[in-house]
Amino acid sequence: MRSRARTNSKHRGAKMSREFCPARIRHLIVVALIILGIAEARAQSQESSSRPPKQAGRMQSKQNVPAPNTPSDPANAKSTYVIGPGDLLAINVLHEPEVSEKVSVRMDGKITMPLVGEIQASGMMPDSLQAAIAEKLHEFIKDAEVTVVVEEMKSRQFSVMGEVQHPGSFxxxxxxxxxxxxxxxxGFRDFARVTKIHVLRRTPQGTTVTLPFNYKQVTQGKNDSQNIELQAGDTVIVP
Known part of the structure; x- marks a missing residue:
């Protein structure tokens, strides 16, 4: 009887051991996973704290980008333009449509306006002409507000002709x-002869002179004197 009881107790112990081992292993695995998760979270937290914020990095990179060059304002260029024969002027007198009109500067340098009559325009800048017209109108219109805009600049132009992308007058x-x-x-077209460029210029005596321009030499700094300043009426020829 005692030996049978001992045998039964051994069987029950072995059975309990077999039931207990898988449960304990599962418990240990869960604990290990929790520990690994905590360690990984701490590592990520330390890494993110040592790394600068992304937004700040983007803002800094934007600040380091150089600003583009700002082109000159065409309106400012027109305000300093010297009026000449052939230019088309838009003259506006505030609240006075009968006096406001568009006029071309005659070859003698003058324009004709209602109430004003003839007035010298050639050789003046738009601001100066505005003041002169307002003074002439004073006896007819008190405190006249005059605006002069050069709509077509025909007196001071140069031309580029030949093997260029956009030939014409400027x-x-x-x-x-x-x-x-x-x-x-x-710029040039494919077959432009850049060493044979020349400038045609009319002299006060009515003759035409030819001024050479070698693009390769000038751009290499060998003959900068050929890079002359253009005058009104000059024509650049690119063969």
């Missing part, structure tokens, strides 16, 4: 050299 708004003129014309 207003001479500011000091312009041959290289500037070629850039305004869009």
């Amino acid at each position: 207003p001479l708004l500011r000091p312009t050299r041959v290289l500037d003129a070629l850039a305004q014309a869009g």
Whole structure:
């Protein structure tokens, strides 16, 4: 009887041991996973705290980007433009449509306006002409507000002809050299003879002179004197 009881107790102990082992293993696995998760979370927290914020990094990179060059304002160039024969002017007198009109500067440099009559325009800048017209109108319109806009600049132009991308005439708004003129014309076409460029210029005596321009030499700094400043009426020829 005692031996049978011992045998039964051994069987029950072995059975309990077999039932207990898988449960304990599962428990240990769960504990290990929890510990690994906590360690990984701490590592990520330390890494994120040592790394600078993304937004700040983006803002800093934007601040380091250089600002683009701002092109010159065409309106400012027109305000300093010197009026000449052939230019088309839009003259506006505030609240006075009968006096406001568009006029071309005659070859003698004058324009004709209602109430004002003839007035010298050539050789003046728009602001100066505005003041002169307002003074002439004073006896007819008190405190007249006059605006003069040069709509077509025909008196001070240069031309670029031949093997360029955009041949034609261009207003001479500011000091312009041959290289500037070629850039305004869009550069050369494929078969342009850039060493044979020349500038045609009319002299006060009515003759035409030819001024050479070797693009390769000028851009290499060998003959900068050929990069002359253009005058009104000059024509750049690119063969």
